[in-house]
Amino acid sequence: MKGSAVIDRRSFVGGTLGALVAPVLAAPAVAQARPRVVVIGGGAGGATAAKYLVAAGAELDVTLIEANRSYVTPFTSNQFLGGLKPYETLVYGYDNLIGRGVRPIFAPVAAIERSDRQVRLADGTRVPYDRLIVSPGIDFRWADVPGYSEEAAERMPHAWRGGDQLLLLKRQLDALEDGAVVVIVAPPNPYRCPPAPYERASMMAHALTTRGVKGARIVILDAKDHFAMQPLFEDAWERHYPGMIEWQDPKMHGGIKAVDPKAMTVTTDLETHKAALVNVIPPQVAGALGRAAGLTDETGFCPVDAGTMTASVDPNIHVIGDAAIGGDFPKSGFAANNEAKNTAMVIRHMLLGARLLPVRFTNHCWSVIAPADAIKNGARYEPRDGKIVMLDPYTSQRDETPELREKQAKEAIGWYRGMTTDIFG
Ligand SMILES: Cc1cc2nc3c(=O)[nH]c(=O)nc-3n(C[C@H](O)[C@H](O)[C@H](O)COP(=O)(O)OP(=O)(O)OC[C@H]3O[C@@H](n4cnc5c(N)ncnc54)[C@H](O)[C@@H]3O)c2cc1C
Structure with a gap:
């Protein structure tokens, strides 16, 4: 399904989608076989987005550009420091994503040439896009x-x-x-x-x-x-x-x-x-690329419309993960993964007329204090008036039994296994 089918469903994302869809479809969807989606950053946000963009079929040409050939999860890296897991268990490659149809480019992106809708690699190669997802993580002040x-x-x-x-x-x-x-x-x-x-x-x-x-x-x-x-x-x-x-x-x-x-x-x-x-x-800011591309505001992060994760300054670019800001976004791998899936859905809708469900996500975060003692907090999130809003937050209690704390420590291990399978599997 292409073309006008997209327009019919545009009211789903808080009314903002309609304005974005027309310029996107005008040239690329007609002029070439498969719309090109480029994803920058193969971490929790970007790798998930690339996987979910190809997951439902081969209608999109999906390129993932990542500076490194392997990714070390910052999440659970503290357990590595604590001696609870070996370093190797934090390291992931991209073979499964490649097998699913994602085209990899392992090179640092030097610039986003927004007016030409192309990405410039450090060696000068240009990679054109119809829609771009930017998930470069953080940089430091x-x-x-x-x-x-x-x-x-x-x-x-x-x-x-x-x-x-x-x-x-x-x-x-x-x-x-x-x-x-x-x-x-x-x-x-x-x-x-x-x-x-x-x-x-x-x-x-x-x-x-x-x-x-x-x-x-x-x-x-x-x-x-x-x-x-x-x-x-x-x-x-x-x-x-x-x-x-x-x-x-x-x-x-x-x-x-x-x-x-x-x-x-x-x-x-x-x-x-x-x-x-x-x-x-x-102190932290969006990954350097976000700033160099002019996607950031005075906070140092990239403001987005929470319903579509579209950058405030550029309707052809979505920013996800820790680099994004716009309301109560938690900066976590869990949230980056959720934002990526929502964004993949929005893009498939924009470019292919695929089904669009309401954008919703949750975030749960476990903190391991000792091997059998973990606490957690979390909430669910939904977009309202372009900002993400936190609903029903919860947190562990002080009087929890040792059994519950131990159960939560096991949950944390299960969460990591499930999350990394969802991102890289
Ligand atoms: C100690 C610690 C513990 C944590 N624990 C948890 C936890 O328990 N649960 C949880 O949900 N989250 C946790 N997090 C947070 C989680 O790691 C981040 O929120 C998540 O990784 C953000 O994903 P991202 O895609 O935005 O960035 P990242 O995962 O950092 O990915 C960014 C990717 O972009 C690439 N990149 C950047 N710039 C360029 C460029 N110019 N060209 C090409 N590639 C580029 C980088 O190489 C990197 O691979 C923890 C973080 C830390 C530090």
């Missing part, structure tokens, strides 16, 4: 932490995007000795996976405890005055790792004045910490 930089991250890793940084952080963690001080610099909102810095502190404490390291301390210097599921984390820290993890809000530490990767110090308004390991998780 490096300079917002005085003294921090990409170079400094080689001594004080952020490990917030998987890969070599994660391996470096694990090596540093495994080398810590009795009495070691660990400092985690936690970012301001909005950032990728709100509970993850605190899950990371838990998993570091677990690794140190398991290895029998004595007298180690983990100091979290936070940019926020509270964090996700704080009472639950603090309660569990006292039970599993008494006296080991100390959290300071900005009122207490007074702000990070400097980090010095050579001296391995972090100076706040209150004191200077001499640390054996410093994990700086800097």
Whole structure:
């Protein structure tokens, strides 16, 4: 089904779809055999989108452009740090997607040439598109932490995007000795996976405890005055790792004045910490490509229409995953996967007249504090007036039984298996 069938169904997406459909169909759907959809970024959002674009048939020409040949899931990387899973279990390739009909290009994208509807690769090759999905993940506001930089991250890793940084952080963690001080610099909102810095502190404490390291301390210097599921984390820290993890809000530490990767110090308004390991998780923005393509606003992220994930500044581009902003979007792999599936549906509707269901999604996030003690929170989401709205949020309770916490830890393992199969299977 092509052409006018699309127009008939346009009222489904809050009235915005109609305005977008006409310019898209005018040239490409008529002029060539298969409309071309290009996806940039083969992570939780982009890989899911590519898979679901080809899943229902071969009517679309789908190209996935990803800088690397394999992807390391940031989700559950804390469990790797904690010694609960090997690194290899975090690594995924793209063979299954290729087998399903996705055309891969493994190269960094240098630019999106929006006026010509084409993507320019680092080697100068141009890849034209009828619709483009951008899922480049996050980048950092490096300079917002005085003294921090990409170079400094080689001594004080952020490990917030998987890969070599994660391996470096694990090596540093495994080398810590009795009495070691660990400092985690936690970012301001909005950032990728709100509970993850605190899950990371838990998993570091677990690794140190398991290895029998004595007298180690983990100091979290936070940019926020509270964090996700704080009472639950603090309660569990006292039970599993008494006296080991100390959290300071900005009122207490007074702000990070400097980090010095050579001296391995972090100076706040209150004191200077001499640390054996410093994990700086800097303030975040959309992946660099989003900014270079002019898709971002003053927040540093890419505003979108929540019903279609269409970029506010360009009706031919959809932005999904952590790079997108527009209401209560959670920055999680779970959400990126959901947004990708909705976007694939919207694009198949726009280009092929395929069935369009109401856009809805959920997000559930498990945080593993100890091997048999996991907490979770979540909500469902739907678009209203172009923004995503959070509905029915829930969170674990402090008085949960050990059995329930253990069940949730098993759920977290099952979720990861299901999610990675859905993305890469
Ligand atoms: C420690 C930690 C724990 C987490 N735990 C959870 C959890 O329990 N549950 C959960 O749901 N989420 C979790 N997350 C969050 C989750 O990892 C992210 O929200 C998710 O990966 C976002 O998907 P994305 O597609 O936006 O970005 P990514 O998954 O980062 O993918 C972006 C991809 O784009 C590619 N790319 C970027 N720029 C270019 C370019 N110019 N050219 C070509 N390719 C490019 C990158 O190489 C990358 O592969 C966690 C994150 C961290 C850091």
